[in-house]
Amino acid sequence: MTGKAEPVVFEEPAIYRIVVQGRLRDDSCLGGMSIVSTSAEGEEPVTTLQGPLRDQAELSGVLNTLYEYHVSILTVECERTEESKSESE
Numbered sequence: 001m002t003g004k005a006e007p008v009v010f011e012e013p014a015i016y017r018i019v020v021q022g023r024l025r026d027d028s029c030l031g032g033m034s035i036v037s038t039s040a041e042g043e044e045p046v047t048t049l050q051g052p053l054r055d056q057a058e059l060s061g062v063l064n065t066l067y068e069y070h071v072s073i074l075t076v077e078c079e080r081t082e083e084s085k086s087e088s089e
Contacts, residue, residue, distance in 0.1 A: 011055055015079040018049040018062065021072040029065045031058055046074065 016033070023037045024030075024047045033051035053059045059076075066073055 013052055013054050015051065016049075016053050016059060016062075017075070017077045017079050018066070019074040020047050020049070020066055021045075021074055023047055024049070024069070024071065027065070029061075031062045033062065047071075050079075 018033070021044055023045045024035055026035055030049060031051065031053050033049040033053075035047060035049050037045050037047040039045035049062070053062065063073065063076070
């Protein structure tokens with residue numbers, strides 16, 4: 001193992017995980033991603049959005065919607081491409 005991350009290909013569908021500060025409601029403008037909010041006692045809640053997005057344009061649309069909601073984006077991760085998902089099954 002070389003420790004190098006595989007390059008992300010934005011033109012293909014992929015599974016993304018986005019973590020934001022605060023709570024979000026279920027919203028059709030978020031690409032149909034699953035939304036789970038959690039909070040530890042005495043800490044700010046965080047919300048995790050996870051699901052498939054078709055391409056970079058759809059990812060950009062979700063990120064723009066979060067920006068319009070005035071929430072702080074903590075992390076954005078490409079967990080795997082749809083292609084690598086089907087190869088692992």
